[in-house]
Amino acid sequence: MQKLSCPKNIHHLAFLCRDAEQTRWFYEEVMGFKLVAALDFESSPGSGEPLEYMHLFFEMGNGDHIAFFDIPDDLQESDFNLESGFKKHVAFEASSMEELNRWKDHLNKEIGNVSDPINHEFVHSIYFYDPNGINLEITCRDKNYENIMKKDSLEAHDNIKNWTKKTRLKKESKTSLEMLNERKVETKDFIKRLQSSNII
Ligand SMILES: [Fe+2]
Numbered sequence: 001m002q003k004l005s006c007p008k009n010i011h012h013l014a015f016l017c018r019d020a021e022q023t024r025w026f027y028e029e030v031m032g033f034k035l036v037a038a039l040d041f042e043s044s045p046g047s048g049e050p051l052e053y054m055h056l057f058f059e060m061g062n063g064d065h066i067a068f069f070d071i072p073d074d075l076q077e078s079d080f081n082l083e084s085g086f087k088k089h090v091a092f093e094a095s096s097m098e099e100l101n102r103w104k105d106h107l108n109k110e111i112g113n114v115s116d117p118i119n120h121e122f123v124h125s126i127y128f129y130d131p132n133g134i135n136l137e138i139t140c141r142d143k144n145y146e147n148i149m150k151k152d153s154l155e156a157h158d159n160i161k162n163w164t165k166k167t168r169l170k171k172e173s174k175t176s177l178e179m180l181n182e183r184k185v186e187t188k189d190f191i192k193r194l195q196s197s198n199i200i
Pocket of ligand 1: 089091
């Protein structure tokens with residue numbers, strides 16, 4: 001990528017939710033975000049197929065949003081099992097360790113089951129779940145964050161090369177060389193589904 005600069009920020013991350021009002025309670029009353037849209041739709045975007053759903057947007061204070069879909073006809077509890085943070089999590093940022101500890105106390109009081117701060121060296125984080133099974137993190141930069149990241153950044157590309165060498169055989173046995181070397185997405189099933197629903 002030479003002429004095009006990278007996108008400037010995350011406008012929104014979007015997830016499925018069990019219930020619009022339950023999700024509003026959590027993100028507005030517990031997390032303190034601002035509900036800026038609750039859009040009630042009767043049809044699917046693009047295809048126009050009948051679909052009753054609500055699209056919610058919560059603003060985080062800097063123009064970034066976290067968004068949700070509530071689709072009553074598709075509601076199934078298995079979509080909201082607690083999901084491993086390795087698979088997916090969202091990390092919000094606190095400005096000091098004191099603020100991080102205040103978040104821990106607040107969340108323990110409001111929802112319970114919040115981890116103690118975990119020291120990741122470059123950041124310190126607490127972990128908890130939203131009502132939809134999404135693993136959430138509040139993180140605070142260590143006082144040596146800039147120096148640690150400068151060093152990590154210099155090593156990052158070499159680290160991936162070494163990692164690839166070290167794990168390639170194991171990875172090939174779990175998937176395939178073809179999948180590991182894939183660099184295009186237009187033949188993928190999910191793209192075909194998006195095209196057939198007229199979203200793209
Ligand atoms: Fe994280």
